[in-house]
Amino acid sequence: MRSGSITPVSSHVEDRDVWERLDPAWHAGFAGFAVVTAVLLVVSRPDHPVLAFVLLGGIVAAYAAAGGPALHRGGKLGAAYLAVAGPLTLALFTLAPVGAVMLFVLFPLIWRLLPTRAAVVATVVTMAALGAIGLFARGTDPADTPALLALFGGALVAAVLLGLWITTISSQSARRAALLEELDRTRAELAAANREAGALAERERLARDIHDTLAQGFTSLVLLVRAVSDELDRDPEAARRHLDLAGRTARDNLAETRALVRAMTPAPLAEAPLPAALRRIVDDVGGELGIAVSFALEGPDGPLPGGHDVALLRLTQEAIANVRKHAGATRLEVRLTRDGAAETLLVSDDGRGFDPGSPRSGFGLDNMRSRAAELGGTVTVDSAPGAGCRLEVRLPARSRQAA
Structure with a gap:
């Protein structure tokens, strides 16, 4: 069960962008492609199997050391990972065609870890390297060169467009998350303002009630006590009447006080x-x-x-x-x-x-x-x-x- 704590400070919604939400999927996907590549290397039996596994191991180690952590930190750590993993992946592809499986990891990580312009450049460079490998390292028939160039050119355009589209979606999601967080803060501020306005109105009401009841009663008590003080010696009967009136006034004030307290207490x-x-x-x-x-x-x-x-x-x-x-x-x-x-x-x-x-x-x-x-x-x-x-x-x- 997912839990959330509402604390006295802004409870702002802890929104993470769409990329960051997928971090576990990135790790699982990388591991899955690495395992598939290892199995294909065993099945395909390349000319240099040990070197192929060394290259694959280097790619995995680079991801564990820098690629995975870079999903959170990005910046230079992500660039460092791609600087190592990119050449290793291309070398693995050159050595064994099944190494192309790791390209399905490399290209998404390029767009995940680099700014848009840098990702476009890295994609172009990688696709150019793949084209060179296809033309020269594989011994392609010269007659097939135009078709191969068209294939890699189309793949390059598709890769860049797809990367730009995904990046745009991510940016929109981040902006939407920021707007939602701002909306949440505004709601909290509005709620606080409403509470403050309600408290102010209640204080004003209490002030009016106290002025109209208790304050008037206490004023009467002061006047009655003064009258009694003046009348004790010369008019004891009047003093007793004023004392009785003072008692009634005090009892009335006590009743008003209790009524105010009851009014402030939930039913x-x-x-x-x-x-x-x-x-x-x-x-x-x-x-x-x-x-x-x-x-x-x-x-x-x-x-x-x-x-x-x-x-x-x-x-x-x-x-x-x-x-x-x-x-x-x-x-x-x-x-x-x-x-x-x-x-x-x-x-x-x-x-x-x-x-x-x-x-x-x-x-x-x-x-x-x-x-x-x-x-x-x-x-x-x-x-x-x-x-x-x-x-x-x-x-x-x-x-x-x-x-």
């Missing part, structure tokens, strides 16, 4: 602690979707720091929303683990899954990542097409002070 947590709230949410989605669900708690059943309670509740709701909308699952499991080091939430399903490294169409995972990051936590997604999804949230205990 499920206002009615029950987190484990019970999660259990109810899981049971509800099971009844809604008609799927098998389970909830497990490992650790104490009690309240968490407010920030952790709210974050874990929202993360669970978002994960279950994804299951509801996209997964097509028949089973959903939620587990909350609490210990001295961290709170860990695990949400897994057996749905259709997805590729965590592919560009995403929404902000769900980005929002989850950011919410966990605010408490010093991480969100890890383990999924693959057709293999379900496993989402793990970990909030470290050290963030509780900050919460």
Whole structure:
């Protein structure tokens, strides 16, 4: 199963260009052609079999030492490999016609390891060398020279055009990957801007509520206390009335404070602690979707720091929303683990899954990542097409002070 980790920093999609994705195929292809060439050398029995195998061994050694590593690094290492492997391959072809099999490796590697202009030059030089070998080393009949030249000329044009076409596709793929990565960054920035705007609006709302309720109440309390101070000696009855009024004002302010706190607390947590709230949410989605669900708690059943309670509740709701909308699952499991080091939430399903490294169409995972990051936590997604999804949230205990 392919996994991807969503960290507090940009989760940019780790796109590799189309060439790099095929690196294992390059290695396997080279090994396959080398084995086929070795078998053909045994079967064809060239005039100098030992030398032929030495040349083939040199080609393989050059690939192991420089060609393979150059697939990642390129540059001078790739040029050095071709400078060695090219002459060795031509020499093998000169010695044994079956050595032409290794040309099927050489030409693609020319276009893989060299810039476009250098690849064109290397292709022309190699094809010219092959033409010279065909004309002179093989003892070609002079009458066949025009046909042979036409054959090699056509092969040269075809090789260059094919190389240019493949290079163009690779360049387009790299540009597309860069655009997708930029789009992913833009989405993350937009999600962050939306969160910031929402937080600012919430702060403004709280400021208005505090000004209209608590601040006015405290102002009244200050005035009442002053009045009581002035009236204690000369008018005890008025002082008692003002003290009663101050008490009512204080109780009203306390009620307003509790109302503000309740307004900031998600409804499920206002009615029950987190484990019970999660259990109810899981049971509800099971009844809604008609799927098998389970909830497990490992650790104490009690309240968490407010920030952790709210974050874990929202993360669970978002994960279950994804299951509801996209997964097509028949089973959903939620587990909350609490210990001295961290709170860990695990949400897994057996749905259709997805590729965590592919560009995403929404902000769900980005929002989850950011919410966990605010408490010093991480969100890890383990999924693959057709293999379900496993989402793990970990909030470290050290963030509780900050919460």
